Amino acid sequence: ARLAITRNSGLPPSLSRFGEPLGVTAPIRLEAERDGRLRQRLHFVGVGLQFLDLVLAQADGLVGDRERFFTHVNRPLKLLAVGGDNRWTGAIANNRAEITVLNPVELTAATDLSDFDALVISGVAADEFSTETLHHVATQVADAGLGFMLLNGDHAGAAEENETILMSYAETPIDPALPVSVEPRPFMPEPPPRQVAFVMDVSGSMAGINLAKSQEIARYIINTFLRPQDRLDVLLFGGGDTYLIRDALMTDSNKARAIAAIDTIQAGGGSNANGAMALLERDRQLDCGLVFISDGEIVELDAVNTHPDCRATVFAIGKTSVPASSPLNELADPFPVTAEFDPAGIEIPYFKPEPRDRFFEPGDYTPLPLNRLMHISDRLPVPALPLAGTAITYLRENADLIAVRPKLTDPVLAYRAYGAGYVGVFTTAIPDAWLSAPEGQAAVTAWIERLAAYQLRDRYTFKLVDSRADLALTIALRAQ
DSSP, X not given: OEEXXXXXXOOSSOGGXXXXXXXXXXXXXXXXXXXXXXXXXXXXXXXXXXXXXXXXXXXXXXXXXXXXXXXXXOOOEXXXXXXXXXXXXXXXXXXXXXXXXXXXXXXXXTOOOTTOSEEEXXXXXXXXSOHXXXXXXXXXXXXXXXXXXXXXXXXXXXXXXXXXXXXXXXXXXXXXXXXXXXXXXXXXXXXXXXXXXXXXXXXXXXXXXXXXXXXXXXXXXXXXXXOTTOEEEEEEESSSEEEEEEEEEOOHHHHHHHHHHHHTOOOOSOOOOXXXXXXXXXXXXXXXXXXXXXXXXXXXXXXXXXXXXXXXXXXXXXXXXXXXXXXXXXXXXXXXXXXXXXXXXXXXXXXXXXOOOOSEEEEEEOOEEOGGGSOGGGOOOOOSOOXXXXXXXXXXXXXXXXXXXXXXXOEEEEEEEETTEEEEEESSOOOHHHHHSHHHHHHHHHHHHTTSSSOOTTSEEEEEXXXXXXXXXXXXXXXX
């Protein structure tokens, strides 16, 4: 008798997408009327749920029996790193991925990308590749599910007004795949509808002239900047955390009601803003504006990280200057407010944005995660480690924004599905401090693994029984 072994083609693991057989092993001749042990080495091209067929046939070709067996195939990720700056590869342990490193000139339209789970290009401008090469990469992402990440790098040696690495990919075949627009947001004299939230300190220390100045500032902003299509929330903290106004369209009549309500505020109570900030956590929109008014005599803002998506404006009431240690600095650079302060004499960036004439924003910062905007299964680690500078970009529709730069709210890390693939952008460089810290290494590893079409390979166990008439599949979550 002869035994033939057939493997599936290694297409993505889906019961509805098993492919044509990938070759048949040379038949193995079995001696008649003899028992024996058979060992055959097999190689599966794909990962995940795979199968093989065993066919037992007589010497004359008559098939006597046929069985199909399923198995779960795993292997480390296969990554292609093209740089530029490939320091990020040092964050990934050998047992997590096999990394192939190429110089930019070695990546061409003829490069076989089918064996890789993801391609990472770091610190390499688009003009170092041919248009054909970039089209090849974009096609592999969209059609074959290749993961792709583009890292801007640190912009070293270039002026802030010079084109960033990310900008070089504008209007290339790669551009449509990216989760961010690689050029600064166009200046719009008439911006889309705003969602504005006031958080006002009405604690005991705000009594008297301080509260009067707060009310004056609120009246000015409402009357001057809010349009009928804009929405307003006003939250108070001090004697409790309450909505004074909630999600009100700023029609003329609603403006009058809002100002009348603000004029009735009385001071008294404690100085903890975290409850009010937590209330705002619900139903907050991207590109919102937060106006925070306080004398700064408050406890630490431990809830500030729930609103890195809001462009904040802070007024420090009764202050001629604000010390660097003040919790107000966590939100924005505060405007000191004395008794002589006139709100009409300042420019508020959220309401009067200026065209940005540079493409890289320098300066050190700690990235802020947007976990509250993400489903728990989509969240990625963003440790409190320092970064330097950001290429100025803005988020595209249907993109997943993972982390932003505080105060400026520029994207730092974002992803987006593109065809069958998943694409990420990191708008600065991954510094050595991240690569030497365990939490930094874990974060970078998670960011890269997110690109793979098949993730969490050890998360599930499969039990599949083929009874010829029916196919029964049981999937269980593996205990961690």
